[in-house]
Amino acid sequence: MLNNWVVMPTCLPLVRRRCHSCASERFRTSGKFRVNANHKLIDAWLLALCALCGQTTKLTVLERMNVRSVRPELLDRLHGNDPGLAAELLQDPFIRRRNHIALDWDGAWRLDTGRSDHLDRELIDVSVRFAARIPVRPVRLITEGFGLSRAEVERLITEGNVVSAVRLSGKLSGDFAFMLKR
Numbered sequence: 001m002l003n004n005w006v007v008m009p010t011c012l013p014l015v016r017r018r019c020h021s022c023a024s025e026r027f028r029t030s031g032k033f034r035v036n037a038n039h040k041l042i043d044a045w046l047l048a049l050c051a052l053c054g055q056t057t058k059l060t061v062l063e064r065m066n067v068r069s070v071r072p073e074l075l076d077r078l079h080g081n082d083p084g085l086a087a088e089l090l091q092d093p094f095i096r097r098r099n100h101i102a103l104d105w106d107g108a109w110r111l112d113t114g115r116s117d118h119l120d121r122e123l124i125d126v127s128v129r130f131a132a133r134i135p136v137r138p139v140r141l142i143t144e145g146f147g148l149s150r151a152e153v154e155r156l157i158t159e160g161n162v163v164s165a166v167r168l169s170g171k172l173s174g175d176f177a178f179m180l181k182r
C-alpha cells in the first residue's frame with residue numbers, strides 16, 4: 001500500500017535580504033502590495049518588514065510596465081493585497097533573482113502523513129508531494145514522518161533499507177518516492 005505524504009506551507013516564508021538600517025538578514029512579508037501608476041506606466045512592489053527593526057523594503061514585482069500589458073486579474077489581486085499572490089510571487093525564480101533575495105522556510109511548513117499506522121509492516125512505500133517549492137532534506141522528512149531519530153534514518157540509508165530513485169542527501173523541493181524495509 002502506498003502512503004502519500006504532503007509537504008505544505010503553513011505561512012509565508014521569511015525573505016533573506018540585508019536590512020539597510022540594522023544589518024538584519026530577515027524580512028517578514030504580510031502579503032501587502034504597493035501599486036503606483038504614472039500616466040500609462042505602472043510599478044508594483046511586495047512590501048516586507050525587517051524582522052528586527054521593522055524597516056520596510058520593497059520587492060519589485062512590476063517595473064515601468066504599460067498598464068494595458070498587465071492582466072486585469074493581476075491588477076485586481078495586487079490592489080486587493082492577495083496573500084496567495086504574494087506566495088506565488090515569492091516562489092517565482094525571476095522575482096527572487098531580480099530582487100536578490102532567498103527564502104527561509106524554517107518553521108513555515110509542515111508534513112502531513114495522513115496519520116496511518118504503518119510502522120508494523122515489513123515494506124513501506126511512501127510518495128512525497130510538495131504543495132510548494134520548499135527545500136527540505138529527505139532525511140528530515142523521514143525522521144518526522146516515522147518518528148525516528150536522524151542517526152537511525154542515516155543508518156537505514158547506509159544499510160540500504162531506505163531506497164529511492166533520487167539522492168536522499170542534500171535538499172529536495174520536488175516530488176519523490178522512497179521505500180523503507182523494516
